[in-house]
Amino acid sequence: MSHVPSLTLNNGVAMPQLGFGVWQIPDEEATAAVSTALEAGYRSIDTAAVYDNEKGTGRALAASGIPRDELFVTTKLWNSATEKWTRESVLREFDASLDRLGLDHIDLYLVHWPRAMRDDYVTIVRTFAELAESGRARAVGVSNFSAAHLERVLAETPVVPAVNQVELHPQFPQAELRAFHARHGITTEAWSPLGQGKGLLDDPVLARIAARHDRTPAQVVLRWHLQLGHVAIPKSVTPSRIRENIDVFGFVLDDADLDAIAGLDRGRRLGPDPEEFDYA
Numbered sequence: 001m002s003h004v005p006s007l008t009l010n011n012g013v014a015m016p017q018l019g020f021g022v023w024q025i026p027d028e029e030a031t032a033a034v035s036t037a038l039e040a041g042y043r044s045i046d047t048a049a050v051y052d053n054e055k056g057t058g059r060a061l062a063a064s065g066i067p068r069d070e071l072f073v074t075t076k077l078w079n080s081a082t083e084k085w086t087r088e089s090v091l092r093e094f095d096a097s098l099d100r101l102g103l104d105h106i107d108l109y110l111v112h113w114p115r116a117m118r119d120d121y122v123t124i125v126r127t128f129a130e131l132a133e134s135g136r137a138r139a140v141g142v143s144n145f146s147a148a149h150l151e152r153v154l155a156e157t158p159v160v161p162a163v164n165q166v167e168l169h170p171q172f173p174q175a176e177l178r179a180f181h182a183r184h185g186i187t188t189e190a191w192s193p194l195g196q197g198k199g200l201l202d203d204p205v206l207a208r209i210a211a212r213h214d215r216t217p218a219q220v221v222l223r224w225h226l227q228l229g230h231v232a233i234p235k236s237v238t239p240s241r242i243r244e245n246i247d248v249f250g251f252v253l254d255d256a257d258l259d260a261i262a263g264l265d266r267g268r269r270l271g272p273d274p275e276e277f278d279y280a
Contacts, residue, residue: 003041003249004016004017004018004041004042004043004044004246004249005017005226005249007187007229007231009139009162009163009187010160010162010185010186010187011132011139011162013107013138013139013162015044015072015107015108015139015162015163015187015231016042016043016044016072016231017226017230017231017232018042018044018222018226018231018232018233018234018245018246018248019042019043019044019045019046019072019074019231019232019233020033020034020037020042020044020045020046020233020234020235020242021046021191021233021234021235022034022045022046022047022051022053022057022235023046023048023051023191023235024051024235025051025053025056025235025237026052026053026056027052027053027054027055027056028056029056029237030047030053030055030056030057030059030060031056031057031059031060031063032060032237033060033236033237033242034056034057034060034061035060035063035064036239036242036243037242037246038060038061038064038066040242040243040246041246042242042246043066043070043071043072044071044072044073044074044231044233045057045061045071045072045073045074046074046075046165046233047073047074047075047076047101048075048076048078048110048112049075049076049077049078049093049096049097049100049112050076050078050112054075054097054100054101055100055101057073057101058100058101058102058103059102061073061101061102061103062102068103071107072107072108073101073103073106073107073108074106074107074108074109074110075097075101075106075109075110076109076110076111076112076143077090077093077094077097077109077110077111077112077124078093078112079111079112079113079115079118079120079121079124084118084119084120084123085120085123085124086123087123087126087127087130090123090124090127090128091127091130091131094106094109094131094136094137097109098136104136105135105136105137105138106136106137106138107137107138107139108137108138108139108140108141108162108163109128109131109137109139109140109141110140110141110142110143110163110165111124111125111128111141111142111143111145112143112144113143113144113274113277114142114144114145114146114149114274115277115278116149116274116275117278118278121142121149121153122152122153122156122157125140125142125153125157125159125161126157126158126159128140128159129157129158129159132159139162139163140159140161140162141161141162141163141164141165141186141187142161142163142164142165143164143165143166143191144165144166144167144272144274144277145161145164145166145274146177146274146275147176147177147180148275149274150164150180150184150186154184160184160185160186161186162186162187163186163187163188163189163231164177164181164186164187164188164189165189165190165191165231165233166188166189166190166191167190167191167192167269167270167271168188168190168191168192168193168225168230169190169192169193169194169195169200169221170195170200170206170221170224170261170262170264170265171195171200171264171265171266171268172265172266172267172268172269172270173262173265174188178228178230187231188229188230188231189230189231189232189233190225190230190231190232190233191233191271192270192271193221193222193225193230193232193233193234194218194221194222194234195221195270196270198270200217200221200264201217201218201221202217203217203264205260205261205263205264206220206221206261206264208260209253209257209260209261213251213253215248215251216244218234218241218244218245219244219245219247219248219251220253220257220261221261222234222245222248223248223251223252223253224253224257224258224261226248227252227253227258
């Protein structure tokens with residue numbers, strides 16, 4: 001059994017607080033990477049239709065021998081710009097993801113982007129409510145939604161998203177959005193929790209904290225996520241890094257550490273702005 005603690009989502013489903021992400025891992029490499037992660041103790045795996053590695057991920061899950069009820073699998077609807085999504089097209093894509101993963105249900109199904117300028121995410125979320133009611137998706141949520149997008153979902157659908165998965169790391173901590181989530185019972189999940197390797201882990205503040213705890217900067221950042229109550233999904237294809245990233249439960253950051261990390265906020269995104277991103 002994994003030693004990773006779980007958070008309880010707003011519908012009572014337990015979700016591991018630390019998972020393994022497979023963004024940018026080619027399908028032919030995903031099986032080995034996910035297998036290594038499962039062997040290291042991860043039980044939550046985060047993929048997406050657009051990553052084009054659901055099949056490789058599914059092969060690793062099937063080969064692991066781990067009981068299905070000990071696994072937590074997330075995938076996402078890639079609401080492409082070719083057409084407005086309808087109830088029928090959402091259900092077809094959900095079934096396609098299930099088929100690629102080789103599963104009979106998804107633990108968490110997310111709308112990958114709001115694509116607000118296409119004005120169909122309300123229809124998508126309403127259909128997600130059907131999937132949740134049927135039990136084929138144990139929980140449903142969104143990804144890359146702003147507070148304004150979430151307010152519309154809350155006003156126009158029966159769904160309070162279980163999760164909003166967003167870019168979040170010490171240089172972009174999203175305090176206002178996290179506060180909105182807390183008010184509405186939405187769990188915050190961080191993608192790119194280590195800042196995509198774009199300088200965050202080289203910061204001398206993190207180096208000093210890491211040295212004091214005899215840890216790496218990456219472990220310090222992941223510990224920061226956990227202590228702030230986020231779900232984090234670090235990604236790597238390097239076995240030693242995969243194991244390192246789950247070894248974050250033997251130390252605690254104190255208030256001085258947390259204050260120092262708070263000073264790293266740059267208010268600058270590494271990824272697209274959800275208010276503008278349309279990928280059309």
